[in-house]
Every structure is written in C-alpha cells, then in structure tokens.
Amino acid sequence: MNDPHKSAALHVAIAGLGTVGAGTLRVLSDQATLIARRAGRPVVVTAVSARDRTRDRGVDLSAYTWFDDPVAMARDSGADVIVELIGGAEGAARQVVEAALDAGRHVVTANKALLAHHGTELAARAERAGVGLLYEAAVAGGIPIIKALREGLAANEIRSVQGILNGTCNYILTTMRETGRDFESVLSEAQALGYAEADPTFDIDGIDAAHKLALLVSLAFGAPVDLAAVSVQGIRHVSALDIRFAGELGYRIKLLASGERLGDGIDARVAPVMVPLDAPLAHVEGVYNAVVTEGDIVGRSVFQGRGAGAGPTASAVVADLVDLARGHQVPVLGVPVEGLTQAGTAATPGSRPERYYVRLMVLDRPGVFAEVADILREERVSMESILQHGRDPGECVPVVMIVHDTEEEVLKRAIARIATLSTMVEPPRVIRIARL
Numbered sequence: 495m496n497d498p499h500k501s502a503a504l505h506v507a508i509a510g511l512g513t514v515g516a517g518t519l520r521v522l523s524d525q526a527t528l529i530a531r532r533a534g535r536p537v538v539v540t541a542v543s544a545r546d547r548t549r550d551r552g553v554d555l556s557a558y559t560w561f562d563d564p565v566a567m568a569r570d571s572g573a574d575v576i577v578e579l580i581g582g583a584e585g586a587a588r589q590v591v592e593a594a595l596d597a598g599r600h601v602v603t604a605n606k607a608l609l610a611h612h613g614t615e616l617a618a619r620a621e622r623a624g625v626g627l628l629y630e631a632a633v634a635g636g637i638p639i640i641k642a643l644r645e646g647l648a649a650n651e652i653r654s655v656q657g658i659l660n661g662t663c664n665y666i667l668t669t670m671r672e673t674g675r676d677f678e679s680v681l682s683e684a685q686a687l688g689y690a691e692a693d694p695t696f697d698i699d700g701i702d703a704a705h706k707l708a709l710l711v712s713l714a715f716g717a718p719v720d721l722a723a724v725s726v727q728g729i730r731h732v733s734a735l736d737i738r739f740a741g742e743l744g745y746r747i748k749l750l751a752s753g754e755r756l757g758d759g760i761d762a763r764v765a766p767v768m769v770p771l772d773a774p775l776a777h778v779e780g781v782y783n784a785v786v787t788e789g790d791i792v793g794r795s796v797f798q799g800r801g802a803g804a805g806p807t808a809s810a811v812v813a814d815l816v817d818l819a820r821g822h823q824v825p826v827l828g829v830p831v832e833g834l835t836q837a838g839t840a841a842t843p844g845s846r847p848e849r850y851y852v853r854l855m856v857l858d859r860p861g862v863f864a865e866v867a868d869i870l871r872e873e874r875v876s877m878e879s880i881l882q883h884g885r886d887p888g889e890c891v892p893v894v895m896i897v898h899d900t901e902e903e904v905l906k907r908a909i910a911r912i913a914t915l916s917t918m919v920e921p922p923r924v925i926r927i928a929r930l
C-alpha cells in the first residue's frame with residue numbers, strides 16, 4: 495500500500511484572490527497539518543494569480559510564484575490542480591479552466607455561472623483528459639451537497655431537490671423582516687460581508703440560484719446541465735409590506751429553488767415563495783442555505799449550513815482538494831437514469847394547481863372590491879381568505895387575498911385583467927404558497 499504519489503505534496507495554483515481565493519489561502523495555511531493528515535499528503539499552494547498583486551488581502555503571498563496571467567499559470571505553473579476563483583461564465587475564468595483541463599490538470603472551481611453555461615462541455619473535456627473537475631463550493635457554499643447527491647445518496651432515485659440556494663437573498667429577506675431596514679442598505683451590507691456576486695443583480699434576480707439549481711438537477715436526475723430549462727424569478731419585487739403580511743398569515747418569504755421529476759421531464763424553477771412556518775425551510779435565516787432532497791429509499795434528507803462568505807466557501811474548495819489528494823475519482827455530472835426521455839430539457843411549470851398570495855394596492859373607493867371579485871369569478875379563481883387593514887377612503891390601501899388551488903396560467907389571466915382596473919395604484923404582486 496505504499497503509493498509513491500500519495501506521499502508527494504499535491505501542488506495547487508489559485509486563480510483569483512478575492513473573498514473566496516484569499517479565504518482558501520487562509521484555510522490551507524491555518525489547517526495545513528489537519529488537511530495533510532486527512533488527505534494523506536500535504537496540500538501546498540505553489541502559485542497564485544489575481545488582478546492586483548499589491549492589494550492587502552491579509553495573507554502573505556511571498557511564498558507563492560506570482561502570475562499576472564492566470565491562463566499562463568494554468569498552463570505553465572506545473573501545479574497538479576488549478577483552483578479557479580475568478581468568477582463569470584466567460585473571459586478569464588473560462589479560459590483558465592479550459593487551459594488547465596487541456597494541460598491535464600485537475601480543476602477545482604466555485605464558479606456556478608461557468609458550469610451552468612458550459613458544464614456539459616467542460617465535463618466532457620475533463621473526462622477526455624482523465625482529470626477531475628470538482629465544484630463543491632459552487633452550490634450552497636459550505637454545505638457538502640454535491641458530495642451528498644453524488645455519493646451519499648447514490649442508492650436512491652431522487653424525486654425532488656429543493657432549497658434556499660442564495661445566501662445574499664436569504665440575508666436580505668431575513669434582515670428586512672427582522673429590522674424593517676430597506677432593501678438597498680441590506681444589499682450593501684451583504685456585499686460588504688462578501689456574500690454577493692460581483693454583479694449583485696445575479697443574486698437579486700434569481701440567476702445565481704438558477705445556476706446552482708441547474709447543477710443540482712443534473713446531479714440529481716442525471717440530465718445534462720440545462721440552464722434554459724429553469725424558470726427564474728428573483729426577489730426584486732418583494733416589498734417590506736409583503737414580508738410583513740407573510741408573517742401575519744403564518745409564512746416566511748424565501749427564494750426557493752426546486753427541481754422535481756414530472757413524468758419524463760423535470761420541473762425546475764426559482765421564485766420567491768411563501769413557506770409555511772411549520773416547514774423547516776421557513777427557519778433557515780440570514781446567510782444560511784438549505785437543501786431538501788427526496789430519495790425513493792432514504793426518504794427526506796435536510797442539509798443546512800452557510801451558503802456564502804469566505805470561510806464556508808473555502809471549506810468546500812478545500813474539501814475538493816482533499817478528495818483530489820486522496821485520488822478519489824468521481825464523474826463530473828449526474829449519471830443518466832432511466833425514464834428521462836428528454837434529459838434536462840423538459841420544464842413544465844405552472845400546470846399544477848397551487849395556492850397563491852395576491853396583494854393589490856387599490857384606491858379605497860366603494861365598489862373596488864366588487865370589480866376584483868367579478869374578474870375572479872369569471873376566470874374561475876376562488877378565494878380562500880382576504881385581509882384588509884383599516885380603511886382610509888380616498889387613499890390607497892393594500893388588499894391581500896389567498897387564492898385556492900389554481901393553475902398558474904388561469905391566475906395570470908385574472909391578474910392581467912385586475913391590473914388594468916383604474917383603481918389599481920401599482921401592479922398586483924403574486925407569490926406562490928409552497929407545498930413543503
């Protein structure tokens with residue numbers, strides 16, 4: 495059992511020294527002894543690359559070879575593993591990963607945007623080169639959900655995978671609810687804490703969660719990564735008022751990503767939803783993420799942990815490095831399962847009846863509600879309850895309705911008609927009530 499490769503150090507080069515890159519350097523240095531013991535050999539950083547060599551990152555770079563060009567580093571540094579922590583689906587990040595794979599080096603990345611757009615092609619490239627392409631940090635930060643789906647749940651046919659996958663959005667929704675602060679100031683705080691993407695619209699508009707869901711769906715159902723099959727809605731239109739009403743009605747608003755086998759296709763969607771307070775996901779707060787899986791043998795499993803930030807993300811990057819140091823080989827994406835005839839392409843959202851929260855902002859005039867009720871009756875949308883606080887004739891007032899199980903298309907038709915009423919002072923807000 496004396497494998498000469500095992501005793502030599504695993505040599506690592508890191509491209510990108512921002513929140514995650516600097517965090518990874520710190521963890522590899524602070525935990526070096528523990529990591530070497532667990533990995534069976536030292537994991538040693540030999541080279542680094544970032545845009546600005548002089549920036550103070552709180553880590554000493556003097557022991558590493560500096561590359562101005564991360565692609566040259568991927569090609570020429572001689573490292574066993576290139577860790578890509580630059581970010582973005584194109585440009586330097588993509589070139590670094592392609593150069594590394596083509597040079598026969600393993601790749602570890604936290605870049606869900608890159609994998610959601612090019613994962614299938616990059617996986618084929620890695621497999622052709624006989625190297626690993628690992629990305630535990632790309633989904634749900636420090637939660638080992640990639641490993642769980644690929645390895646821990648390997649005996650199961652997965653029926654659904656859903657969760658809170660964006661730490662920034664969850665931090666914003668939680669902090670707005672707890673403190674009453676406004677969206678913009680909480681977002682700035684999430685950026686300062688290192689949670690947000692370089693372009694935070696990726697977080698707010700649900701795109702980052704969609705990237706992550708596309709990867710989970712591929713792993714869970716064995717489909718190619720298909721970002722276009724994910725329907726996406728973000729939290730931009732969730733107001734402090736909706737957050738308050740949700741509380742009064744026994745819900746928390748969460749940005750939920752869900753992937754579910756439906757017949758021979760997959761229903762994959764990201765949207766803000768009302769989560770009932772008795773569901774575990776309602777209590778996942780702040781930067782925490784959670785993933786709930788349903789396997790045919792094991793049943794429900796719940797994974798929870800920090801989804802963003804330097805430490806949790808670096809923890810996942812280092813876990814991948816330890817796997818590589820041990821020589822652990824895994825397929826990059828999901829392994830196809832039977833029964834998925836249109837692997838990865840079939841999204842059929844909206845065809846199942848669901849309950850919805852609808853909030854209108856109306857001019858408080860006699861007869862307004864009768865007009866709304868007429869439209870709902872004509873479109874066969876039935877109301878379960880209605881909530882209106884106080885009355886202030888002539889002013890605007892919010893009216894909240896919970897509607898019974900209704901198909902999304904039917905509700906959309908009714909809402910489109912309601913939106914045209916002259917008494918509506920802003921577009922109606924609609925939030926699905928999750929079945930969890």
Ligand SMILES: NC(=O)C1=CN([C@@H]2O[C@H](COP(=O)(O)OP(=O)(O)OC[C@H]3O[C@@H](n4cnc5c(N)ncnc54)[C@H](O)[C@@H]3O)[C@@H](O)[C@H]2O)C=CC1
Nearest residue numbers: 510511512513514544545579580581586604605802803807
């Ligand atoms: N911040 C977080 O909590 C998490 C981030 N991620 C992912 O990790 C990756 C890195 O994210 P952060 O560290 O937050 O970003 P960041 O913006 O803090 O750091 C990016 C780094 O890349 C470097 N860089 C940019 N363009 C470059 C180029 N052309 N050549 C060389 N270096 C270049 C920058 O100088 C910087 O050091 C992204 O893919 C992100 O989506 C994943 C999970 C959590």
Ligand SMILES: N[C@@H](CC=O)C(=O)O
Nearest residue numbers: 660661662690691802
């Ligand atoms: N911006 C992302 C970072 C981790 O993936 C998030 O907020 O979850």
Ligand code: NA
Nearest residue numbers: 630633635637
């Ligand atoms: Na993870």
